[in-house]
Amino acid sequence: MLQLLKKLLPTAPAPVAEPPAAVIPEKKDSYMVGLHDAVLSGWYTEATGELFKGFVVSPDDVLLDVGCGDGGNVHFCGMRGAKIIIADIDAAKVEATRQRLSDTPARDIECHVTDCNPLPIADATATRVVSTEVIEHVDDPAQFLSELVRVGKPGAMYLLSVPHSSSENLQIGIAADEYFQKPNHIRIISEEQFKTMVSDAGLEIISHSQHGFYWSVWMLLFWEAKVDLNNPDHPLLNHWADTWQALLSSPRGAQIKQALDSVIAKSQIIIARKPGVPL
Template sequence: MLSLLKKLTAGTPAPAQPVTPEVAVVDKVDPFQLGLFDATLSGWFNQQTNELFPGFLISPEDTVLDVGCGDGGNVHFCGMRGAKIVIADIDAAKVESTRQRLGDTPARDIECHVTDCNPLPIADGTATRVVSTEVIEHVDDPAQFLAELARVGKPGALYLLSVPHPSSENLQKGIAAPEYFEKPNHIRIITEEQFKAMVSDAGLEVLSHSQYGFYWSMWMLLFWESGVDLGNADHPMLNSWAETWQKVLDSPRGAQIKSALDAVVAKSQVIIARKPLAE
């Protein structure tokens, strides 16, 4: 910079024009793509091991049932592994969009149900893999819902179940919009002990219980404060948080920091369970 200034001023009778420094253009961090990346760091969507989540392997021989399929991210991963896919959701539009999304996968079969899951219109012992993420906190009768999930699994079937972690839910209290904790949204906060008991009482064996999602917990907290719409969540606070978290993950000890924070405030808790083999 000093040599540049000398060249600009040497032998010039008029004062040198000020030099405007170049400002690097930084690509905006997509908070949802960052959230997906953060999830993969927690073990989701492992393309090397074909595990949807650690301990939940998907193979072409599996029949995967996703109850409350939402936007279909989980079953798309399973469909890419060639499994048979069965989806069920109360929202017909989500079922249809997920069906279309599965069209570009090598899933060996696709079966769709629009249902409130009470009961599930699915035969006993249908699935080798049962997925239901962020659903139980919405239903009126968790015991009945889990009994249905247990019924439709084959003996030995694996279950991937998740609900919001109480650390994140309690953080949202008094800040989230009132409807966040009203039907049809989150009508209960489920503790770790309650979650394990619910799954065990349904006759399933809990194999693992973990948590993740500090990034999303903080993002949601800032989302309520930002006042923007979820479909267009563009706000300086949200953008700054995504940029900060990206820098954290890129730092030398980013994974260690993420793990420590996930252990303190987590968006979700995840149980892998198994249906006992028939005696």
């Protein structure tokens, strides 16, 4: 600043000493704050090997992830040493996830590019089946779920999630038009509808939970910020991440998070089991 003033005002009297530079706090990364929030909600517990609370993954498991996306969930499972099978309609995502899994101790990796109608996987293959934020995209949820059930072994555990209707309804009129158009979210699924879908597919529901107030608000701000999802750098998003991190670090942060998650949640998660005695 002093050098700039000297150029602008070369004949000005010598300026007084410049005050110390202000300490600028490090900007919080939206995604890292979201990861911290997810861990507090029960995701990615390394000590117990739980992908989500109540869903343990071990080296003995054959885990199928349908709609693997960027591979975050299945990478955790690969680190547990399980055999991993991934399936997604997007060939680029399948290849990226395959590469991401290459540095894990997964005992085997099998990849499929498929629309899951049907899944190119034999009956009774998997002991663990994961499909997160997929059902809201598919044309026929009953058919999709029947395929997931078919490829699970008797006694297989299922981790299924869809957007919570509280968050989806909040996005109406604010989200970009394509958010609620094919191939994106073509249906909003209530809690009762989700439970009915899973039960009608022949699975026994063990738990049904919800979380993600942070992401619900973040998405609203994202639409307003109009930035690239791969580089969501905007004051609205950065300040929100700072605020949420400060809340989580406060004495009653966990309690307040739980209260907010119960009102407006980004996701609802069902842990279920396929009936029968494990083979």
